[in-house]
Amino acid sequence: MDEKIYVVGAGIVGICCAIALQKDGHKVVLIDKTGPAAGASFGNAGAVVNGSCVPTATPGIVSSALRMLKPGGPLSISPTHLGKLLPWLIRFTLQSSENNYQRNARHLVALTKDATNSWQKLLNNTASSDMFKAVGWLRLFETSQAFDANATSRQLMTDLGTPYQTLSFDEIYDLEPNLARIFQRGFYQPDCHFISNPQRMLQSLTERFSASGGEFKIAEVTDIKVKQQQAVIETTDEIIYPGKVIVTAGAWSTKLTKGLNYRAPLQAERGYHITLPVTQAISRPIVNAEQAFVLSPMETGLRVTSQVELAAVDAPANYAQIRSLLPKVKRMLPEAEMTEQSCWMGCRPSLPDSLPIISKSADKNIFFAFGHQHLGMTLGPRTGELIADLVAGREAENDLTPHRADRF
Numbered sequence: 238m239d240e241k242i243y244v245v246g247a248g249i250v251g252i253c254c255a256i257a258l259q260k261d262g263h264k265v266v267l268i269d270k271t272g273p274a275a276g277a278s279f280g281n282a283g284a285v286v287n288g289s290c291v292p293t294a295t296p297g298i299v300s301s302a303l304r305m306l307k308p309g310g311p312l313s314i315s316p317t318h319l320g321k322l323l324p325w326l327i328r329f330t331l332q333s334s335e336n337n338y339q340r341n342a343r344h345l346v347a348l349t350k351d352a353t354n355s356w357q358k359l360l361n362n363t364a365s366s367d368m369f370k371a372v373g374w375l376r377l378f379e380t381s382q383a384f385d386a387n388a389t390s391r392q393l394m395t396d397l398g399t400p401y402q403t404l405s406f407d408e409i410y411d412l413e414p415n416l417a418r419i420f421q422r423g424f425y426q427p428d429c430h431f432i433s434n435p436q437r438m439l440q441s442l443t444e445r446f447s448a449s450g451g452e453f454k455i456a457e458v459t460d461i462k463v464k465q466q467q468a469v470i471e472t473t474d475e476i477i478y479p480g481k482v483i484v485t486a487g488a489w490s491t492k493l494t495k496g497l498n499y500r501a502p503l504q505a506e507r508g509y510h511i512t513l514p515v516t517q518a519i520s521r522p523i524v525n526a527e528q529a530f531v532l533s534p535m536e537t538g539l540r541v542t543s544q545v546e547l548a549a550v551d552a553p554a555n556y557a558q559i560r561s562l563l564p565k566v567k568r569m570l571p572e573a574e575m576t577e578q579s580c581w582m583g584c585r586p587s588l589p590d591s592l593p594i595i596s597k598s599a600d601k602n603i604f605f606a607f608g609h610q611h612l613g614m615t616l617g618p619r620t621g622e623l624i625a626d627l628v629a630g631r632e633a634e635n636d637l638t639p640h641r642a643d644r645f
């Protein structure tokens with residue numbers, strides 16, 4: 238048996254788990270079928286939303302989802318996936334009751350309230366710190382009606398102690414003077430951060446892991462199971478008998494662990510981005526709340542992210558909707574150049590209650606860290622710390638009961 242800990246999946250969650258375990262003195266191998274940042278962690282909006290507390294399943298989500306399902310809208314469901322999706326949709330709908338929503342929000346904020354601290358501890362003034370920018374998170378509304386309709390979320394943030402400021406017209410343009418004067422109201426979370434190049438961030442963290450003695454391996458894992466009380470990892474070309482395994486394969490995690498003693502209703506919430514030429518016009522990620530997209534001023538270009546497409550994890554991408562947003566982006570930033578540099582699709586790994594699984598498995602020596610939905614970039618470092626606590630048998634700083642794998 239190999240005494241090392243194998244972390245399967247080198248997205249933000251896997252890399253942070255690998256580094257946290259290495260810091261505890263373990264010998265760690267990080268495996269990915271493609272390389273670091275090959276999944277959702279490559280192309281997200283880069284926001285570290287400290288104190289994020291609003292679960293996706295909110296009261297009234299069914300009627301707002303039906304409105305969003307219009308052709309060209311931000312939500313779509315693949316008809317061929319509907320049969321498989323139905324049980325997830327039912328569970329998701331049940332989570333939107335007032336009680337479940339309030340409970341999930343409390344559990345979520347318990348994880349996210351220290352997200353920035355965990356990032357700062359991880360970066361610790363190393364070379365990658367230049368990409369971690371204290372610029373806040375800004376959401377903008379063109380109409381007062383839309384701003385008022387968001388009052389429930391703001392009330393939840395107030396109740397749970399997440400700081401934010403509401404902004405008037407003038408305050409919006411004090412922060413972002415180059416935006417077209419189309420927004421009336423905004424709200425701003427000043428203690429949020431922005432990662433200006435998620436791919437470079439993950440690459441530099443992986444290099445740091447390797448430079449400190451960690452092993453990075455490119456291999457496609459086909460199965461993770463237990464045989465005679467021993468954890469086993471099968472890849473396309475070898476069988477490994479690891480000391481411990483951490484499953485961090487994002488939206489693919491349940492596919493790799495079908496033989497284990499748990500069932501998690503994991504669904505890919507597929508999202509898209511389009512990259513436009515680099516611009517200095519905005520200073521932070523900005524959510525256009527009515528049009529449901531985010532503009533992020535990445536060092537690689539202006540990134541437009543949007544969409545929830547409920548489809549199979551490996552189904553082909555369809556870039557029509559993300560491309561259709563360009564006139565709306567132009568309306569916000571009339572001076573920006575609209576030449577498409579690249580398009581991308583990634584899978585948010587989502588569970589019906591919006592809470593990631595951060596858990597020891599019922600099977601010996603196997604641990605899970607997946608299901609971070611819209612908040613994986615926010616929660617990667619925090620998750621790494623918690624997994625290191627679980628592996629060490631230390632009392633974790635967070636109560637991990639709501640994140641157990643056997644809660645479903």
Ligand SMILES: Cc1cc2nc3c(=O)[nH]c(=O)nc-3n(C[C@H](O)[C@H](O)[C@H](O)COP(=O)(O)OP(=O)(O)OC[C@H]3O[C@@H](n4cnc5c(N)ncnc54)[C@H](O)[C@@H]3O)c2cc1C
Nearest residue numbers: 246248250270276277278281282284458487508613614615
């Ligand atoms: C459009 C969009 C915008 C987003 N914006 C934000 C944001 O602003 N802030 C935020 O906090 N979150 C955001 N998110 C969510 C965030 O990106 C995800 O929650 C996060 O990246 C998930 O990280 P992960 O490490 O769990 O999974 P991934 O990054 O998907 O990594 C999983 C890894 O597992 C590997 N893998 C899969 N199968 C195998 C196999 N068989 N063998 C070996 N390796 C395998 C993959 O290659 C991949 O590298 C956004 C997501 C999207 C799609």
